[in-house]
Amino acid sequence: MGNFLSSPAEEIVVTVADGIVTVTLNRPAKRNAVSLAMWRRLAEIFAGVGQQDGVRAVVLTGAGGNFCAGADISEFATVRADSKMGEAYEAVADRATRAVRDCELPTIAAVSGYAMGGGCGLALACDFRIGDASTRMGIPAARLGIVYGPLDCSLLLRQVGLANAKRVLYSGRAFDLADCRRMGLADMAAEQGSALEAAHAFAADLSKNAPLSIRGAKLVLDALATGTADARAGEIDVFIGRAMDSADYKEGAAAFAAKRPPRFVGR
The missing domain is CATH 3.90.226.10 (2-enoyl-CoA Hydratase; Chain A, domain 1)
Known part of the structure; x- marks a missing residue:
């Protein structure tokens, strides 16, 4: 820190x-x-x-x-x-x-x-x-x-x-x-x-959940709550794409298939 x-x-x-x-x-x-x-x-x-x-x-x-x-x-x-x-x-x-x-x-x-x-x-x-x-x-x-x-x-x-x-x-x-x-x-x-x-x-x-998922949810919900979702659509789309391309997305799917707790790293 x-x-x-x-x-x-x-x-x-x-x-x-x-x-x-x-x-x-x-x-x-x-x-x-x-x-x-x-x-x-x-x-x-x-x-x-x-x-x-x-x-x-x-x-x-x-x-x-x-x-x-x-x-x-x-x-x-x-x-x-x-x-x-x-x-x-x-x-x-x-x-x-x-x-x-x-x-x-x-x-x-x-x-x-x-x-x-x-x-x-x-x-x-x-x-x-x-x-x-x-x-x-x-x-x-x-x-x-x-x-x-x-x-x-x-x-x-x-x-x-x-x-x-x-x-x-x-x-x-x-x-x-x-x-x-x-x-x-x-x-x-x-x-x-x-x-x-x-x-x-x-x-x-x-903290057990995927950090990018939580950050993305906060971004989308706050944009909706403040009426800025349309203005921030590009930023939101980029973040959604970033999450889809992340190692955590792959880890989440692998952990689900293996029936084990996921190990998310925030990337």
Whole structure:
């Protein structure tokens, strides 16, 4: 993973084990509130992680029992003091969110504790959200005088629908796991243990399947969901052809015929 590996002292810790990258927001004293520097680092990590050989999935989580309390409001007076500064700040945060959303690999948010505001947005940018008994998710923009932009609102809308999106934004409250499951803010819940343990188990299960198949499915489904399938038809056709010509396609057929588990390599 080269430059993506990091030390426990950093504000974002990146580790790799068994083909699964774990990205940990690491400011537990602030419930992992994201600073401007952290938004920039997240964009770098997620823009590059999908290009690394042998990586099958990415788990995003937080240290110390909370996923992320959102943007670090304590620095707003210096980095987001007026509309011009706010526009520049949002551009950086949006780059991070888009990098998570557009990562070619399966992305899983392991949401223990609070995932609020920008933290909820990061979870929504992932493919899946797994919670546990401690999970609390919401967007308190209405309590801070903030209007959420199109990117974050689109992620919320695609996940929970219009009425629930309005409920989340108008109320500004934190919803428990049961409410999150009902609305679709959380897709799955840990049956026992933590959200992180469940996320790693889910990622390991996904990792048994053909990486090109999963990447292709993500490409097609996201294009359909955003209404860009026609514009991206050429890109989609190329990827379908790449999968058909891959060693994994041959391996899948051979494993099926031999009635054995396939050994996919991502090529």
